[in-house]
Amino acid sequence: MTTPAYATDALIADDIDAYLDQHQNKSMLRFITCGSVDDGKSTLIGRLLYDSKMIFEDQLAALESDSKRVGTQGQEIDFALLVDGLAAEREQGITIDVAYRFFTTEKRKFIVADCPGHEQYTRNMVTGASTADLAVILIDARKGVLVQTRRHSFLCHQLGITNIVLAVNKMDLIDYDQTAFDSIVADYAAFAAEIGIADFTAIPISGLAGDNITQGSGNTAWYGGPSLIDHLESVEVRSTANLEKPFRMPVQWVNRPNLDFRGFAGQIATGSVKQGDTVRVLPSGKTSTVKSIVTFAGELDEAQSGQSVTLCFDDEVDCSRGDVIAVADAPPEVSDQFEATIVWLDDEPMMPGRAYAMKLASQTVSATVQPPKYEINVNDPTGAGSHLAAKTLELNAIGVAEIMTDKPVVFEPYRENRSLGGFILIDKLTNRTVGAGMLHFSLRRAQNVHWQAVDITRDDHAALKNQKPRVLWFTGLSGSGKSTIANEVEKKLAMMNRHTFLLDGDNVRHGLNKDLGFTESDRIENIRRIGEVAKLMTDAGLIVLTAFISPFRADRQLVRDMMGDGEFIEIHVDTPLEVAEARDVKGLYKKARAGELKNFTGIDSPYEEPEEPEIRVNTVEMTPEEAASYIIEQVLPLK
Amino acid sequence: MTPGLTHLQRLEAESIHIMREVVAEAEKPGMLYSIGKDSAVMLHLAKKAFFPSSPPFPLLHVDTTWKFREMYDLRAKSADDAGMELLVHQNPEALKAGINPFDHGPAHTDMWKTQGLKQALDKFGFDAAFGGARRDEEKSRAKERIFSFRSASHGWDPKNQRPELWNLYNTRKNKGESIRVFPLSNWTELDIWQYIMAENIEIVPLYFAAPRPTYEYEGGLFMADDIERLEQVLGHRPRITERSVRFRTLGCFPLTGAVESTASTLSEVVQEMLLTTTSERQGRVIDKDAGDASMEQKKREGYF
Ligand SMILES: Nc1nc2c(ncn2[C@@H]2O[C@H](COP(=O)(O)OP(=O)(O)OP(=O)(O)O)[C@@H](O)[C@H]2O)c(=O)[nH]1
Numbered sequence A: 001m002t003t004p005a006y007a008t009d010a011l012i013a014d015d016i017d018a019y020l021d022q023h024q025n026k027s028m029l030r031f032i033t034c035g036s037v038d039d040g041k042s043t044l045i046g047r048l049l050y051d052s053k054m055i056f057e058d059q060l061a062a063l064e065s066d067s068k069r070v071g072t073q074g075q076e077i078d079f080a081l082l083v084d085g086l087a088a089e090r091e092q093g094i095t096i097d098v099a100y101r102f103f104t105t106e107k108r109k110f111i112v113a114d115c116p117g118h119e120q121y122t123r124n125m126v127t128g129a130s131t132a133d134l135a136v137i138l139i140d141a142r143k144g145v146l147v148q149t150r151r152h153s154f155l156c157h158q159l160g161i162t163n164i165v166l167a168v169n170k171m172d173l174i175d176y177d178q179t180a181f182d183s184i185v186a187d188y189a190a191f192a193a194e195i196g197i198a199d200f201t202a203i204p205i206s207g208l209a210g211d212n213i214t215q216g217s218g219n220t221a222w223y224g225g226p227s228l229i230d231h232l233e234s235v236e237v238r239s240t241a242n243l244e245k246p247f248r249m250p251v252q253w254v255n256r257p258n259l260d261f262r263g264f265a266g267q268i269a270t271g272s273v274k275q276g277d278t279v280r281v282l283p284s285g286k287t288s289t290v291k292s293i294v295t296f297a298g299e300l301d302e303a304q305s306g307q308s309v310t311l312c313f314d315d316e317v318d319c320s321r322g323d324v325i326a327v328a329d330a331p332p333e334v335s336d337q338f339e340a341t342i343v344w345l346d347d348e349p350m351m352p353g354r355a356y357a358m359k360l361a362s363q364t365v366s367a368t369v370q371p372p373k374y375e376i377n378v379n380d381p382t383g384a385g386s387h388l389a390a391k392t393l394e395l396n397a398i399g400v401a402e403i404m405t406d407k408p409v410v411f412e413p414y415r416e417n418r419s420l421g422g423f424i425l426i427d428k429l430t431n432r433t434v435g436a437g438m439l440h441f442s443l444r445r446a447q448n449v450h451w452q453a454v455d456i457t458r459d460d461h462a463a464l465k466n467q468k469p470r471v472l473w474f475t476g477l478s479g480s481g482k483s484t485i486a487n488e489v490e491k492k493l494a495m496m497n498r499h500t501f502l503l504d505g506d507n508v509r510h511g512l513n514k515d516l517g518f519t520e521s522d523r524i525e526n527i528r529r530i531g532e533v534a535k536l537m538t539d540a541g542l543i544v545l546t547a548f549i550s551p552f553r554a555d556r557q558l559v560r561d562m563m564g565d566g567e568f569i570e571i572h573v574d575t576p577l578e579v580a581e582a583r584d585v586k587g588l589y590k591k592a593r594a595g596e597l598k599n600f601t602g603i604d605s606p607y608e609e610p611e612e613p614e615i616r617v618n619t620v621e622m623t624p625e626e627a628a629s630y631i632i633e634q635v636l637p638l639k
Numbered sequence B: 001m002t003p004g005l006t007h008l009q010r011l012e013a014e015s016i017h018i019m020r021e022v023v024a025e026a027e028k029p030g031m032l033y034s035i036g037k038d039s040a041v042m043l044h045l046a047k048k049a050f051f052p053s054s055p056p057f058p059l060l061h062v063d064t065t066w067k068f069r070e071m072y073d074l075r076a077k078s079a080d081d082a083g084m085e086l087l088v089h090q091n092p093e094a095l096k097a098g099i100n101p102f103d104h105g106p107a108h109t110d111m112w113k114t115q116g117l118k119q120a121l122d123k124f125g126f127d128a129a130f131g132g133a134r135r136d137e138e139k140s141r142a143k144e145r146i147f148s149f150r151s152a153s154h155g156w157d158p159k160n161q162r163p164e165l166w167n168l169y170n171t172r173k174n175k176g177e178s179i180r181v182f183p184l185s186n187w188t189e190l191d192i193w194q195y196i197m198a199e200n201i202e203i204v205p206l207y208f209a210a211p212r213p214t215y216e217y218e219g220g221l222f223m224a225d226d227i228e229r230l231e232q233v234l235g236h237r238p239r240i241t242e243r244s245v246r247f248r249t250l251g252c253f254p255l256t257g258a259v260e261s262t263a264s265t266l267s268e269v270v271q272e273m274l275l276t277t278t279s280e281r282q283g284r285v286i287d288k289d290a291g292d293a294s295m296e297q298k299k300r301e302g303y304f
């Protein structure tokens, strides 16, 4: 070891002010190292720090003696010890949690987060990756692409890291073999393309021996690309991407030192804002004008994404923590139902239906997650086996699920805006951060600005009840047995754990349709209303049974047309007039015949028989119980 | 307006965002103020974060009675300038037992600082306490979250830290538990100095070289800030020599090594700092007294 561990730029001694200016203007790159266990991530970071002369003399002395004591590298330096800073990590020779290290080269400043490879510590890897511009994915050249390589690549991609470096490490152990390198790169390329990683840079390295770290290596003469540092120094990071988007600032805190000042403090997520701009406060949708942009250093004419500022308005528009101030004519969406990718971070699996606290920007709401649509198989994220059926998500699982919140949330898809699309889930009892997620889209049509309370979708209702909604529409003469049979059917369905509701001629007429008589138009309106109610109930996921004479074909058709395909089941309770009249349970026929009841079906008002009912029951041949069983047979399955 | 922020602007905005999150979500925040350069930057950022209000929390100094006089001077002035309440806590047991750095070694740090801090946090009931630690200072700090969760007995469990994604901080905790918040986590020592220059932040003059009374003790060079007291504790008057010295960090004067220097301006101080080939904390004896895991161990026990 002849090179000094710590060395500085000559300019520091010669002209410190020039150096400081230059340093100030260097760009900054935040990156992570990730990949499978023992692939050499920490060793690589240690090597980067060492080779960029960032290790102080005393630190080097400590490193040398630690290395000997720990003994993983015999008498040689174990660079991983520079980064694995926790006692437990040094004892076990593994990384448990992310280490953030800083180094500078002539061209750039870097913050590197060394992530753990162990699957058990994926939550820590995700922590490191969430703030990175670039990921160096390591592969042990002897082992090739492993499950963790895939998992980490997938997570990086989901989190929106577009700059990927594939560092094929430990080349020293495979004699710097080009064929092996090429085949690993080809393997990875196939996988990367599958999950949508458009591009990556592959570099053969040895973190331990130092090949292709700061400069090209004679051991890999066949490799014509940049060294790792060269690449990190020159890779383009779009620092102004957020600036080009429309203005959004989540309000963190209302600044109210006295009655004359009311300012809204926050960090601008995207875009820029000027004095005099018209802005909109979400979710209320109210607009106002920016009176001033207040900072400690004085008022600004304009402020841009990334800055933490305080905005004052021209008027007293209502605005508080959790609200988002946005450009008035292109505000973000507001919704309370989303599809999201969720990474589960807690030992206790996700509980669908449990209310978690969800934090998104400065908004905290109560959220329930539906059972996942599927869990992503990281080994095969896009192939035939990519979607695993899952009832929950276990620790480290990645899945796609729907989320419902108790209050409207101002959001944008994560891909467009990380600040308004990334969220964490917190267990309300343990207070642990149990999940992290990325919103894809709202489950309802865009609800710009004026949000209205909305129900969960009819599919959600039905799924919760574990059944397919239906309308069992019983039609037939008065006294034909509609109510009796419908009642029997409902009892049987209840025994089968189906959620039902029976709308009966009498219970509806006493309430909802109290104002209607028996004229033809009233009868039509009666059926129309019942149809609408039945429709609402199917929206709520119920199996609705209706027992109305509903004598007119056109009305029944009208109701049929309201319902989804296959949801309307017309059941003709077929009882000849003479039989019904002979039964005359309520004595109505008698009255009608006596002229005491007008417009009585079958007597002085027609009954139009169904031409093609889904089900017909003959009450002369069947008991009500038999009829009910028959109907159930016909309508099953109801799931 | 130039598109994009400079590195320091980004760091500043991030720190301000962190402080505002704490104030919005914590019940009773407080700021640990140690009077050093990092504390000075942290306090300056707090003024910026809440302007035109004063920072809506008090400053807390956990005192050992052994700090440099010039530190005590700036302490009062800074709190005043910021319009903030200053709380000072001295561990009554340490005070009673006359704990000092010479006779009591590691117990000095433990009783005055670690135990003193825990007492103060309990006494004032802070559920979130800002600290000026940076990740580039030390290897276990490099592992710590910005929002670092502490048990009811103030312990840190490094193997079980909360995930911390993007800039979303989970501030929830049960009664008795608390959070240490490090708004300067992503700053480096050089960033701190450059920011002090750019913002013209007042720091204790001890950071700049000047002729000062010094004495040697167990191989280190120290400043005789209070000769009478030194004599009292040591039983003799140390041999005092005037030297041009300055300090890279500030703590208790008998524990803070002086470096011989002529750097009297910020540029010169930074230049010297950058040309030094040993780590910043060299000058502070505290890190050495438990070997490899000292800082981690202290943090597990409740130290900042
Ligand atoms: N021969 C050789 N060994 C290496 C190289 N890089 C790392 N190693 C060894 O591989 C082992 C694991 O290295 P680490 O750096 O701890 O691996 P890691 O990827 O950080 O491991 P985790 O963080 O625990 O997942 C150590 O014994 C290293 O010395 C290399 O380039 N060549």
Ligand SMILES: [Mg+2]
Binding pocket: A041, A042, A043, A080, A094, A095, A114, A115, A116, A117
């Ligand atoms: Mg590691």
